[in-house]
Amino acid sequence: MLADVPLDEEVVLVRMDVDGEDVEALLERGIVPGCKLCPVRHAPAGGPTVYRVDGDLIALRKDLASCLCVQTALAARRSPAEGRKGAARQAPEPAGVVDAT
Amino acid sequence: MTGTDPLVALVGPPNAGKSTLFNTLTGLKQRVANYPGVTVERRSGVVDEPVGSVEVIDLPGVHGLSPRSLDQMVTRDVLMGNLEGGRQPDAIVLLLDATRLRSHLMLADPVLGLGIPALVVLTMGDELGRRDGAVDPTALAAELGVEVTLVNARDPSTLGTVRRFLRALHTGGEELRACPAIAVADAAASEHHPGRPLPVVDLFAERRKRARALGRSADFRDPRPSRMTQRIDALVLHRLWGPLLFLVVVALVFEAIFTWAIPLMDATEAGIGASGEFVAGLLPDSWFRALLIDGVWAGVGSVVVFLPQILILFFFIAILEDSGYMARAAVIADRVMHRVGLQGRSFLPLLSAYACAVPAVMAARTVEDERDRIATIFVAPFMTCSARLPVYALLIAAFIPAGSLIGPLGWRAAVMIGLYALGLAAALVTAAILKGTLLGGRSAPFVMELPPYRLPTLRSVLNRLLDRTKIFLRRAGKIILTVTVVLWVLTQFPRAPVGGAPEIGDSALGQIGQVIEPAIEPLGFDWRIGIGLVTSLAAREVIVGTLGTIYGVENEGEADFELQAALQQDLDLGSAVALLIFFVFALQCMSTVAVMRRETGGWGWPALQFSYMLALAYAGAWVANALL
Numbered sequence: 001m002l003a004d005v006p007l008d009e010e011v012v013l014v015r016m017d018v019d020g021e022d023v024e025a026l027l028e029r030g031i032v033p034g035c036k037l038c039p040v041r042h043a044p045a046g047g048p049t050v051y052r053v054d055g056d057l058i059a060l061r062k063d064l065a066s067c068l069c070v071q072t073a074l075a076a077r078r079s080p081a082e083g084r085k086g087a088a089r090q091a092p093e094p095a096g097v098v099d100a101t
Numbered sequence: 102m103t104g105t106d107p108l109v110a111l112v113g114p115p116n117a118g119k120s121t122l123f124n125t126l127t128g129l130k131q132r133v134a135n136y137p138g139v140t141v142e143r144r145s146g147v148v149d150e151p152v153g154s155v156e157v158i159d160l161p162g163v164h165g166l167s168p169r170s171l172d173q174m175v176t177r178d179v180l181m182g183n184l185e186g187g188r189q190p191d192a193i194v195l196l197l198d199a200t201r202l203r204s205h206l207m208l209a210d211p212v213l214g215l216g217i218p219a220l221v222v223l224t225m226g227d228e229l230g231r232r233d234g235a236v237d238p239t240a241l242a243a244e245l246g247v248e249v250t251l252v253n254a255r256d257p258s259t260l261g262t263v264r265r266f267l268r269a270l271h272t273g274g275e276e277l278r279a280c281p282a283i284a285v286a287d288a289a290a291s292e293h294h295p296g297r298p299l300p301v302v303d304l305f306a307e308r309r310k311r312a313r314a315l316g317r318s319a320d321f322r323d324p325r326p327s328r329m330t331q332r333i334d335a336l337v338l339h340r341l342w343g344p345l346l347f348l349v350v351v352a353l354v355f356e357a358i359f360t361w362a363i364p365l366m367d368a369t370e371a372g373i374g375a376s377g378e379f380v381a382g383l384l385p386d387s388w389f390r391a392l393l394i395d396g397v398w399a400g401v402g403s404v405v406v407f408l409p410q411i412l413i414l415f416f417f418i419a420i421l422e423d424s425g426y427m428a429r430a431a432v433i434a435d436r437v438m439h440r441v442g443l444q445g446r447s448f449l450p451l452l453s454a455y456a457c458a459v460p461a462v463m464a465a466r467t468v469e470d471e472r473d474r475i476a477t478i479f480v481a482p483f484m485t486c487s488a489r490l491p492v493y494a495l496l497i498a499a500f501i502p503a504g505s506l507i508g509p510l511g512w513r514a515a516v517m518i519g520l521y522a523l524g525l526a527a528a529l530v531t532a533a534i535l536k537g538t539l540l541g542g543r544s545a546p547f548v549m550e551l552p553p554y555r556l557p558t559l560r561s562v563l564n565r566l567l568d569r570t571k572i573f574l575r576r577a578g579k580i581i582l583t584v585t586v587v588l589w590v591l592t593q594f595p596r597a598p599v600g601g602a603p604e605i606g607d608s609a610l611g612q613i614g615q616v617i618e619p620a621i622e623p624l625g626f627d628w629r630i631g632i633g634l635v636t637s638l639a640a641r642e643v644i645v646g647t648l649g650t651i652y653g654v655e656n657e658g659e660a661d662f663e664l665q666a667a668l669q670q671d672l673d674l675g676s677a678v679a680l681l682i683f684f685v686f687a688l689q690c691m692s693t694v695a696v697m698r699r700e701t702g703g704w705g706w707p708a709l710q711f712s713y714m715l716a717l718a719y720a721g722a723w724v725a726n727a728l729l
Contacts, residue, residue: 016302021169022546025469027305028164029550030204034306044340047436048445048547054203055323057330057551059432061439064546 002037002051003065010038011070018067026064030054037070106147106156107270108188110179112212113196114205115162116425116552118224120144122196122254123159124564126263133568144568150264153271158190166211170469180215191270192218192277194263199223199236199251200324200553206312207305209245213280219247220266220276226251226259228553234324241319246280249319255558330425330553337429347433350426351452354417358410358456358487365409373402392589400585404640407457410487411573412566414456418449418464419565423557431549441529442536444468444547447477451528454484458693460569462700470545476535478700479710482688483528485521488641492684493520495645499665500677516681523685527717588636588643610635624683624719625676625726634689641689675729679722687718 005011013035016023030053031037040057041050048059113119123131127146144159160179161172168174175184182189195212197205202223213219223229223238229251242249250262262276269276336342377398384390421427427449435445446468454461461481468474497513506515591610595603605611606628614632621631629648637644645664652667672680688694688711697707 018546020301024165024167024169024301025546025548027301028167028169028207029548030207030309031548032305032309033302035309041334041338042340043338043432043436044343045436048432048549050334050338050432050551052326054201055326056201056204057334057553059428059435059445059547059549059551061435061547064548 001066002068002070003062005039007039010036010073012036012073013070015069106154107191109155109157109192110190111159111194114164117196117198118254119159119196124560125257148267150268152268155267155270171466194220196222196224198225199229200225202321206315207308210308216279218277218279221249223251224254227253229324232324235322237320244315244318247278248276327553333554357413362410362413366406370406396585396589411456415569419562420557425552425554428551441532443532444473450477454481457486458482459696462696472540473545476532476540480528480532482693483524485524489684491642491645496677496681499668520685624679624722637689639691675726678729679726682721682725683718686714686721688714
């Protein structure tokens with residue numbers, strides 16, 4: 001779970017166990033399965049934790065971070081079938097967009 | 102602003118530089134209003150080009166077009182042509198922060214997918230270069246099928262393409278292209294329709310995948326993480342210095358509102374008084390002059406006096422927000438706010454409420470979750486707004502001895518602090534009760550992005566202050582004007598036999614006071630205070646002027662002393678403290694009720710809020726009067 005990741009360790013988001021309405025607040029900000037997250041700072045006195053997500057800084061409370069299932073970046077690379085990241089790497093994405101254009 | 106000018110909407114995520122671009126383009130030719138039925142502000146302005154003018158609207162910052170928050174709902178409705186009098190914008194300018202292109206590109210699909218001619222503006226071009234990032238706008242344009250330009254929104258010389266695009270609305274140039282491809286590729290427009298093709302997580306996964314592909318084909322290179330932002334965050338979110346700095350900032354804002362604002366408020370008051378006398382001198386003695394000067398001038402003046410204070414508050418808020426600190430403050434405050442069922446975003450509205458509940462209620466729209474937003478605006482009027490200060494000051498000076506309580510802390514200061522603390526405690530307890538009952542259920546997620554630190558520009562700060570002034574004066578104009586005129590009329594009738602205004606006790610207002618006297622007797626108040634309570638419904642500080650009139654003393658210069666003496670004959674310590682406590686709790690402010698009604702879309706919440714606060718006030722005052 002994201003809440004257990006130590007500071008400065010980059011992980012890949014695998015699954016989101018969050019309710020429909022709440023999940024959108026995360027999705028719209030780029031917290032989408034396959035994205036890389038890295039906890040960079042804990043707010044004082046057990047407050048939210050600040051994560052680096054694709055170059056943005058986003059603060060999440062611990063309860064929400066405990067609903068986000070992650071794996072280490074290394075593991076995500078090793079098992080491409082599991083994480084979306086792996087799938088994304090294999091798919092010829094630019095082609096998809098060219099088709100659409 | 103003829104209404105026939107082509108309409109262009111600025112769309113983009115928060116902190117992408119929309120307002121900066123808007124200000125650079127339109128200069129001072131702007132106006133602020135509200136969208137009908139909602140409190141989201143509509144900022145529009147006119148850009149004059151040689152070929153004709155273009156009306157530009159600056160939409161609120163959004164992350165998507167799903168109706169998750171008020172801001173997103175309004176943006177979506179404007180873009181779909183459901184607002185703006187059913188008019189769909191003729192073109193969209195989509196602003197994306199070039200340094201955060203990875204996430205910001207996710208907004209391209211839903212916005213460009215609407216099929217409206219669009220220009221994509223990548224802002225912060227200078228910062229991207231400085232931090233060794235790169236992007237090729239031409240390549241991105243080729244992928245998207247619409248023009249893309251890299252700008253620095255503060256620097257007009259980089260805005261050539263934007264201006265050419267605006268001109269094309271008149272000349273029909275080929276810059277005016279929509280992006281049909283994505284409309285086909287993305288199902289975003291059908292978000293939230295039953296039976297939409299993709300579950301929401303997959304939809305966004307798709308969107309993100311395409312955003313990455315777009316970034317790749319535009320040769321986007323991530324900038325280095327901003328070292329300045331890292332360094333400042335290390336201090337601002339430090340476990341010791343962070344909270345300390347937070348308290349210093351809050352203290353500074355307070356000091357500014359309560360100390361620095363005083364000379365300005367005095368000057369404003371003097372200006373209003375002098376101008377009233379000047380106008381009075383020009384008019385013959387008549388009922389009209391009395392209404393204009395004693396009613397309108399005094400009534401509206403008593404509210405306009407607070408303008409300097411509100412401007413100082415918003416000056417700080419503008420700087421704290423534009424610099425990026427406010428998001429950090431919300432993160433720090435979240436821990437405490439969460440305990441009582443609120444969240445970090447509620448911090449800003451509640452801080453604003455110390456100046457005035459009206460802007461606080463409006464500021465609460467940044468609280469995305471509806472239940473948190475309602476809870477925030479419900480408790481905001483408990484914060485000690487500046488309109489309570491004159492009342493506190495008068496009663497404390499009249500009834501609390503000046504002596505020392507502990508060391509340098511005098512009795513009077515201690516009582517003042519106590520009243521502030523009582524209001525805060527009531528707010529927190531009420532929030533906890535609300536979240537445990539009416540607004541219960543799941544707690545909303547706290548997802549707060551921390552924008553990079555940036556130097557606020559003078560232009561943007563001044564523009565915001567100008568907006569605030571316009572909004573505040575308009576409101577003071579409408580509501581306070583009406584109430585003061587009604588109150589004034591009530592003091593004038595029935596006319597006395599000799600033709601003049603009646604004695605205050607015989608006037609309609611005095612009779613109202615005597616009718617309610619039995620209700621307030623248990624609190625130790627007589628009909629005079631009763632009238633004060635009624636008139637202060639318009640605005641709390643009005644009670645001071647009303648009591649001045651009733652006791653027949655001129656409320657000028659040293660008159661406070663006479664008023665104090667008169668009050669000491671009518672109230673004892675118990676009833677004076679009861680009156681103070683009544684003012685801590687009661688919602689004696691029609692402006693707040695009016696803005697509450699608009700914010701919550703009905704009379705239900707304001708009615709509940711008013712009754713609840715009145716009940717607390719009555720009970721609190723009764724206890725104080727009985728005990729002391």
